[in-house]
Amino acid sequence: MTEAILRQIINYAHRADPYPLYEELRKTPVYHDADGPFVLSRYYDIQSLLHDPRISSDARNLKTPATANPLAAEADDETALPPSFLRLDPPEHDRLRRMTNRPFGPPHSPRRVHEMHGELKDIVSGLIDGIDNPDRIDLVDQFSYPFPVTVICRLLGVPREDEARFHSWADTIAASLDPDPGADTDERAKVSHNARTELGMYLAGLIEERRKKPGADMLSQLSTAGGPDGVMTTMEVLSTAALLLIAGHETTVNLITNGMLTLLRNPDVLERLRKDPNLAVPVVEELLRFEPPVQLVPQRTTLTDIEVRGVTIPKGASLWLVLAAGNRDPDRFEDPDRFDPDRGDIQHLGFGSGIHSCFGAPLARLEAQLALSELARRLENPRLLEDPPPYRQNAVLRGPRHLPIACDGIRP
Amino acid sequence: MSVDGSLDRLKREGRIVVVGASLAGLRAAETLREKGFAGSLTMIGDEPYEPYDRPPLSKQVLLGRATADRTGLPRLRAVDAQWRLGVPATGLDMAARRVRLADGDEVEYDRLLIATGVRARPWPQEDEAELDGVFVLRTRDDAEALERSLAQGPRRVLVIGAGFTGSEIASACRERGIAVTVAERADAPLVGALGGVVGEVAAELQRKHGVDLRCGVMVTRLEGDSAGHVRAAHFSDGSTVEADVVIVSLGAQRNTEWLAGSGLGAGLRGIACDAGCRAFDIRGIVTDDIYVAGDVARSPHPLFGYQFLSLEHWGNAVAQAETAAHNMLSESADRRPHIWVPAFWSSQFGVNIKSVGVPSMGTEILIAQGSRSEHRFTGVYGYQGRVIGAVTFDQTKWLQFYQQLIETTAPFPPAFPTVDRRPEGQQPIPADFPDPSVPTHGPTVTLSGYAPDDRRLTFTPARH
Amino acid sequence: MRLVVDLNRCQGYAQCAFLAPDVFAMHGDESLLYRPEVEEDRREDMARAVAACPVQAIMVDANSPGGNPGSDREAGR
Numbered sequence: 001m002t003e004a005i006l007r008q009i010i011n012y013a014h015r016a017d018p019y020p021l022y023e024e025l026r027k028t029p030v031y032h033d034a035d036g037p038f039v040l041s042r043y044y045d046i047q048s049l050l051h052d053p054r055i056s057s058d059a060r061n062l063k064t065p066a067t068a069n070p071l072a073a074e075a076d077d078e079t080a081l082p083p084s085f086l087r088l089d090p091p092e093h094d095r096l097r098r099m100t101n102r103p104f105g106p107p108h109s110p111r112r113v114h115e116m117h118g119e120l121k122d123i124v125s126g127l128i129d130g131i132d133n134p135d136r137i138d139l140v141d142q143f144s145y146p147f148p149v150t151v152i153c154r155l156l157g158v159p160r161e162d163e164a165r166f167h168s169w170a171d172t173i174a175a176s177l178d179p180d181p182g183a184d185t186d187e188r189a190k191v192s193h194n195a196r197t198e199l200g201m202y203l204a205g206l207i208e209e210r211r212k213k214p215g216a217d218m219l220s221q222l223s224t225a226g227g228p229d230g231v232m233t234t235m236e237v238l239s240t241a242a243l244l245l246i247a248g249h250e251t252t253v254n255l256i257t258n259g260m261l262t263l264l265r266n267p268d269v270l271e272r273l274r275k276d277p278n279l280a281v282p283v284v285e286e287l288l289r290f291e292p293p294v295q296l297v298p299q300r301t302t303l304t305d306i307e308v309r310g311v312t313i314p315k316g317a318s319l320w321l322v323l324a325a326g327n328r329d330p331d332r333f334e335d336p337d338r339f340d341p342d343r344g345d346i347q348h349l350g351f352g353s354g355i356h357s358c359f360g361a362p363l364a365r366l367e368a369q370l371a372l373s374e375l376a377r378r379l380e381n382p383r384l385l386e387d388p389p390p391y392r393q394n395a396v397l398r399g400p401r402h403l404p405i406a407c408d409g410i411r412p
Numbered sequence: 413m414s415v416d417g418s419l420d421r422l423k424r425e426g427r428i429v430v431v432g433a434s435l436a437g438l439r440a441a442e443t444l445r446e447k448g449f450a451g452s453l454t455m456i457g458d459e460p461y462e463p464y465d466r467p468p469l470s471k472q473v474l475l476g477r478a479t480a481d482r483t484g485l486p487r488l489r490a491v492d493a494q495w496r497l498g499v500p501a502t503g504l505d506m507a508a509r510r511v512r513l514a515d516g517d518e519v520e521y522d523r524l525l526i527a528t529g530v531r532a533r534p535w536p537q538e539d540e541a542e543l544d545g546v547f548v549l550r551t552r553d554d555a556e557a558l559e560r561s562l563a564q565g566p567r568r569v570l571v572i573g574a575g576f577t578g579s580e581i582a583s584a585c586r587e588r589g590i591a592v593t594v595a596e597r598a599d600a601p602l603v604g605a606l607g608g609v610v611g612e613v614a615a616e617l618q619r620k621h622g623v624d625l626r627c628g629v630m631v632t633r634l635e636g637d638s639a640g641h642v643r644a645a646h647f648s649d650g651s652t653v654e655a656d657v658v659i660v661s662l663g664a665q666r667n668t669e670w671l672a673g674s675g676l677g678a679g680l681r682g683i684a685c686d687a688g689c690r691a692f693d694i695r696g697i698v699t700d701d702i703y704v705a706g707d708v709a710r711s712p713h714p715l716f717g718y719q720f721l722s723l724e725h726w727g728n729a730v731a732q733a734e735t736a737a738h739n740m741l742s743e744s745a746d747r748r749p750h751i752w753v754p755a756f757w758s759s760q761f762g763v764n765i766k767s768v769g770v771p772s773m774g775t776e777i778l779i780a781q782g783s784r785s786e787h788r789f790t791g792v793y794g795y796q797g798r799v800i801g802a803v804t805f806d807q808t809k810w811l812q813f814y815q816q817l818i819e820t821t822a823p824f825p826p827a828f829p830t831v832d833r834r835p836e837g838q839q840p841i842p843a844d845f846p847d848p849s850v851p852t853h854g855p856t857v858t859l860s861g862y863a864p865d866d867r868r869l870t871f872t873p874a875r876h
Numbered sequence: 877m878r879l880v881v882d883l884n885r886c887q888g889y890a891q892c893a894f895l896a897p898d899v900f901a902m903h904g905d906e907s908l909l910y911r912p913e914v915e916e917d918r919r920e921d922m923a924r925a926v927a928a929c930p931v932q933a934i935m936v937d938a939n940s941p942g943g944n945p946g947s948d949r950e951a952g953r
Contacts (some may be wrong), residue, residue: 051812053781053790053830090832091782098905106893106902113894114921134907278920281927304828347932355809362894365928463914465880472909477901482913486937651935727884762904764888782925806906809887 010395015389018295018398019337022325030311035064037298037318038311041325043332043349045308049321050354054303057356058089062301063316081200082235084243086356089301093355099229100240100359103221104155112218113362116151120367123150124374133412136385139403140257144371145171148252151367152245157217158212162202169199170249178392178401203241207234239373248360254293254399255364256371259284261403262291263372264384266339270376277373282341284368286328288350290339295324295398297352321350324398382407422522423741429511429519430493431501432527432667433457435465436706438540440525441491443737453493454519456511458528460498461552465484467726469555470577471759474584476563480556501528504674506693509701523740526671526683527690527706527733530664530724535572540634545642546658549577563655566590568656570645572631574601576758578661579614583760586621593624593653595631595645597848598846606767606803608844609777610791611715613784613805617761624653636656666708676702682710682722689736698758704738705732711750715819716770716800725756731772753815763787766808769801769818777843778815778825782807790814793843794824877922878913878937885933895928896921 008014009021022041025031031039040046049055085096102108127143137143149170153163176192207223214220222237232240263270263283273279300319305312313319326349330338334343351358358364375382385404392401428444430437433455441453457463464483472478496513503512504524511519515522532548545566547558562569562585569585571578574596585592598604600611601618618625630648637643644654671678676699677692678684684692685704689711692698704711706729710720731752739747758765774793782789782805790810793801798821802814817826825840879899881892888906892899899918900910914922926934 048816051809053810053813053832054828056831091786091919092916094788096834106890107904109896110893112902114766114897206911278881278923281923285927303830306828345932346927351930353930357889362891362928365891365924369924467883468912472911475909477909478913482911484878484913485936486880487939488935489938640911727882730882757883757886759903759907759909762907764904764906766884806904808906811887 005031006033006039012391012393015391015393015395015398018395022322022328025322025325026329030308030313032311032313037320038313039320039322039323041329043326043329045325046321046326047353048351049300049308049319050297050349050352050356052306054306055319056303057087057090057093057300057302058083059087059299061303061316062318063314064318081239081242084239086243086247088354090315095229096232096236096240097355097359099227099232099236100222100244102225102227103218104359105362107267108227109221113366116154116363117366117370119154120151120370121374123147123154124370128374128378130412133378134407134409136289137405137407139405140253140400141259141402143375144253144260146258147256147371148249148367151363152248152250155217155363156219156241156244157215158206158219165202166199166404169195169202170245172247173199174250178394178397199203199245199401200238200242203238204234207237244360248363250397251293251358251360252364252367254397255284255294255368257285257400257403258291258293259287259368259372260375260405261384261389261400262287262339263308263376263383264405265387269339269341270382273373273376279341280369280373280376282346282349283372284365285348286339286341286343287368289333289346289348290327292324292327292348292350293397293399294350294352295322295396297321297323298396323352378411380408380411419741419743423447423449423452424451426522427454427520428452428523428525428740429454429456429521430525430527431456431511432525432529432706432708433459433463433495433497433728434529434706435463435485435726436527436529436733437525438463438485438487438491438733439730440527440705440733440737441493442488442733445489445491446739449741449742451522453491454496454521455491455493456496456501456513456519458498458500459551459553460724462495462497464552466550469552470549470580471556471584473559474562474581475587476559480552480559483552488699499813501670504671504676506675506699506702516565521701523701523703525703525705525733525736525740526708527704527729528667528670530666532660533662533665535634535660535662537634538562540636540642541660543634543636544640545656546660548636548660549581550664555575558657558659561568562588562590566655566657567657568593568653569657570631570653571659571661572594572645573661573663574598574614574618574625574627574662575604575663576602576756576760578659579618579659579760581659582618582623583621586623586761591624592622593626593655594618594622594627595647595653596625596627597630599627601625601627602765603844603846604772606771606844607774607777607793609784609841610771610803611844613787613789614760617763617787621761626651642767664707666722668708682708684710684720687712687714687751688739688747689732689750703736705729705736713754714749714751715753715821716773721744721754721770723754725754727776728752728754736866753819755815764806765803766811767801767803768811768815769793769799771801771803771843772845773800774843774845776824776840778840779834780826781810781830781836783834783836792817792824792826794840797824798822799824819856877916877919879910879922880912880935881908881910882933882935883908885931887931889930891928891930892925892934896925900925 025041031040085093158166159394172195211218211223298320302313302317351361389400389403463485465485468483473480500514501511502514518523532550568591571582571594574594579601582592601614603611631645633646635644642658666682668678677694683704689703690698691702691704707724710722712718713721732750735750755768771793773795776794778792780790780792788806790807791803799817804811893902893913899914
């Protein structure tokens, strides 16, 4: 029975509700069968391994190439670019992350995210204003998808007139990360490759421009700002921009969509949020526990034999850390399957932990808080048209592909 | 529940007195209320202020980013206590269960918690210590006075003693653009806590930031001008430094004098207590109604050979206060041991230094991750073949892993590779402590569990 | 509103410094400096910072918005 669990998790049929499978998984805290990965699903084990320096994020330390990993195809979002810091160990990881952080956050840019507040709110308002037919809204296509792409454009400094092109590349790349099993693989690969190339060339051009005439945007500063760690090469800037785009975008879409879905399933919380926008703060934290946008971390490996709960995981093994299962571990959270923003203790694994913890977390938090509180405030009597909604293929970056909802009208 | 109902009575209408109204005292009071204590609670403090936090005094306050009078500790819950602030306790009558106060008042207790902490060790020459411009830094008033004098733009500040506080003061001065000389008796800063290998890095940091660091010297005399203001310091190597502000940062003394003659086991090294925070009397018999917590306590730690450890650490004060409060209201079978793993932090010269375990027990150190020359590294300390402590410079996210090694008495040197292992991390080297303490090596004990109720000790026989 | 950060727990994720930059500041890559007392008009930022702390290390007055970490303060070490 347990043999099939991993296949069941990957199986699209279980995408809408993988949580019973995670519960099953937690019964074997270090799960392993045949030549598959070692799968960790308990909160404390995952938390420890995320801080364990014997664990590497660099695929070159895997004993068998990453293609043996059933999630490799979906997870592999980088092509000819050098690996981004997500897939590197210290000291390279630390150096690139510090350099990327320089124009983004404290200590060098302490107010960047905080000051985006007004702009984020404007984007949210604009998207809600644009909803034309309250009888049938696809929250994904009309809201949660365009929102983070626009935010990343503004953050990177993509000129307004280019935003539409940027959106279209992002859409194509996102679709390639979420293959429809029926589609023509060669054709899909070609389209995706073209989009990546075009986006890469576009960004490379923009980097050149910004090097000559830098602005206050992140791309300018990534390309020019020199600190103790030096200046990034064009390839490094490209790779970092691609990471910000993919990792920052896909996850935020899911956070917002999962959020609205969960609120619509918990109308009492939705009603409270409508009356008190400040509730969005604990709501988003509880969402990150309850429906984390990144369900599992599939790309870690062991630098040596390690022992977890009496099981030896050999050197070079592939590890899956199932964050979404840890977040529902009853050893850590009381009544874990209940969505409860009032639980005082929400120390979730939704953004990971340790040195690779989500780079864009503060921005994602603000985006989701603003999006959900504004949706709650402005949609009159919103309701789900399909439950469960159709999901995306991706088991790692899990979320609805569409979220059809209806409401009685849009409040000003 | 209590067999004869006395515990219930204590909880309902008992009298608990807490001497010491700082971090440990406040956290204990909050915990007592949290555990359902409904009787009368008296908080006695020698300073006239409500409980405030000390770590910011040498950092935010000296940097001018916060003022000393705005460092009050948040109240995690209402404590509903009678506060006797600005009135030191002057004596204890154990038989009559009474605390005497400086104003002549007496307060009776059913349970007493002593959390009187420590004070700054003053400059030994009293007349020199009284010169204007000579400071110590421990209290809110100290910090306020020192900050005021730094704001006036002194020509040069001299810091005597390069422990954590002294180093943080030097760091704040440099950040404010003030010239600083640091005089340290040992060969490098921080050697007492972290050893010479790490001390060298601390020395590099100081010099890189423009501190005039002088090691291996003692200040022999402070010299004042005709107005009674300090103007220079004379060193044991014959040199002289002109400074108009001198900060004496030579560690702390325990506030136990008020207990002299009381019959409690209190002295220069603090108040000895058992792992359940109950104070020993002078005969070495444990009391049942007097508890100790925080900087003033010395308690045996099972993980470190049952050595009586005095830990002047923020986290120790919190954890020990919570344990003491829990035990004050518990039957003996429900008591918990104070088995907090020592941990501290220091922020200086833009670097975050954190430590777990007891590095000063270590004889060897392995630079397990990163590099000392980059000032970003993780050092692991070994003692008799086991991991006993760890320190990180700007690598705190890895520290919990090494804490687990300490808690499980993992072998030293660690026999596994890690990310970011450099050539300098291939072999352990002597940790280079000036005076390594050599505890006896009894059976080992390991800690497990996460939540306070789940923390378990496991005994295993001695390895040799 | 008074606050204190348990800097033993703090691992320098800087969420608070992003979300409430008038209260929390990173000093170097990893050290956190904060103002131990803040005005009431910072309460929204403060609530965000308290909730976002991945190690739940920020403690504020109990009567303040956002409240405090749960009772399981030792968990997740």
